[in-house]
Amino acid sequence: MAMPKYPIICERNGRRYFYRFSLHQRLQHIVLFTTVITLSLTGFPLKYHDQPWAEPIYNALGGIDHAPTIHRIVGSILLGLFVYHTIYWMYLFYTRRVLRLKKEGRLTLGNIGREFLAQEMVPNKKDFYDLIDMFKYLLYFTNRPPRYDRMSWKEKFDYYAPYWGIPILGPAGFVLWWRDEFSHILPGIAMNAFYIMHTDEALLAALFLFFVHWYNVHYSPEKFPLGTVFITGYLTEADMIHEHYAEYVRIMTEQGLQDEIKPQHH
């Protein structure tokens, strides 16, 4: 799927690096995490206003006079990114899959559906089997770790977290921001509901991102203190073997390097 400007395997100083994310995708991710971190820093001090850490953090970000404005502007950027990303993958889906079907004269609803499900972020049967393999491994039924392909079920879960979180958090935040205007069309109790949605979903998102996601990409023993794929777009061979063994074997074979494939367990 990689475009030619990103070689699938890049060799530097005798080490192999495997392509994962384009610059465009990395930029989207940078916008995503900077907005989410800023929103957390300007949001959670309000939720936990009685905690000793709340006031210094909030004041450092402009205090009550400015932090709410920052929160709203940054929230709007995140909503914008969400819309942009949705258009982005739809555009990719159309140009890479629908147009190809058209060219090949196989443009039927069924084929479009099949192509839709074949996208790399869509959960599939392999994810289910990988999950079973993972539990077998974690519970000592086998010594063979699961062999994930390009996107593991964990990464797909990470991906859908914003897809569930932003539609809940964003519109709720937007209504609370423009509460006076929305009060002409929505009942007052809707604001109560939006408030719970906004604050509780935000907590779930933050807990998940800063504990689970950051563990997966930064804190886990072979990554600590920082996984670098989000900056370079490339994954080291050791990480590929550890996290995407099925993809690793496939790429090495495709590139004619099958003799140099290393074992998964070492």
Next chain:
Amino acid sequence: MGKSSFKTRVILFFAALLLFGAGGETYAEDELNCVLCHKHRGLSRIDENGNFRLFYINEALFEEGPHVRVKCMDCHQDISKIPHDPAKKVDCTTECHLTEPSGQKKFSHKPVADLLAKSVHGKLDAEGNAKEHQQDYPGCKDCHEEPLYRPLSFFKGKAPGISERGLSRCKTCHSTGNFAESFYKHVTSRLQKMRKPTEIVGICAKCHGDKGFQQRHDLDDVVTSYKETFHYKAIRFGSEETPDCMDCHVVKGESVHFIEGQDSPTSASNKQNVPTTCRTSECHEKAGPKLAGFQVHVTYDKDKYPLQHYMLKFFTALMAGVMYFFMVLIILELLRRLFPNFSFRKPPDDDHHSSK
């Protein structure tokens, strides 16, 4: 020099102390120099009920308060000699020697006391019978410990404190004593809230935040629920723009002492009046009347607030489900790393040493 003349000198010395205020800087209206004794931090005793009573007056604080121009004896009217006997509790409704300038009447807090008596905080019900749990109903000093002025400075923007430049304009004509300072503070402190909103919440919370009080009067924990709203959170971080208790529970233009229960048709928190209360010109001016449907004091009680109750349950369950699942996974994963070859089953297809 004989003994008697020494005694006379001592008496004269103390008399001079009393008359000329040798006890340090005294405030203007202390004609009898009461602070000669009351300036001492340790001036205290154990009263008949065994309670510790402190009679120290902090002059610096007292001078910032609204009573600085009132003579001590105006409130402590039962004191007739010095040193005096134990003084009675001050009755705030007595007339003091200040004259209210617009009507030339003797000043008294009685109109405020009358309003309080009529309000939900009054000790008597509509029929004049004593309400249950008398001890829970507030008197003046339950909410007003010695109050302090919060003067505003209008020059170069609003800032707390006295504007020297503003004051200099008063002092050109009103140069006698500290009249200009007192008057400046009297007026400007009333152009904003007398106290910070967090202090007001604290005052109401003294009773309304008390679990026993809530049970005795069958009231919700309105303090905790209010603290969950953005109204309070903004206040908590220093804003004075969002409402504290008074802003929503006092009808606009009415005295803060006249708070009515929500059953009263004229109450600010009566269902019929909430749309007006929320949409006053300082607050949600542009909002529709439906905004009043927003529930401020949500306790998540299943019967009173079913929507919030079940939403909270849903999100708590979701959060617990996701986080427990992944936390267990992380722990298992970390443990597994320690024992990579520890599987109790070694099936023939366990091909981790092969390349595929």
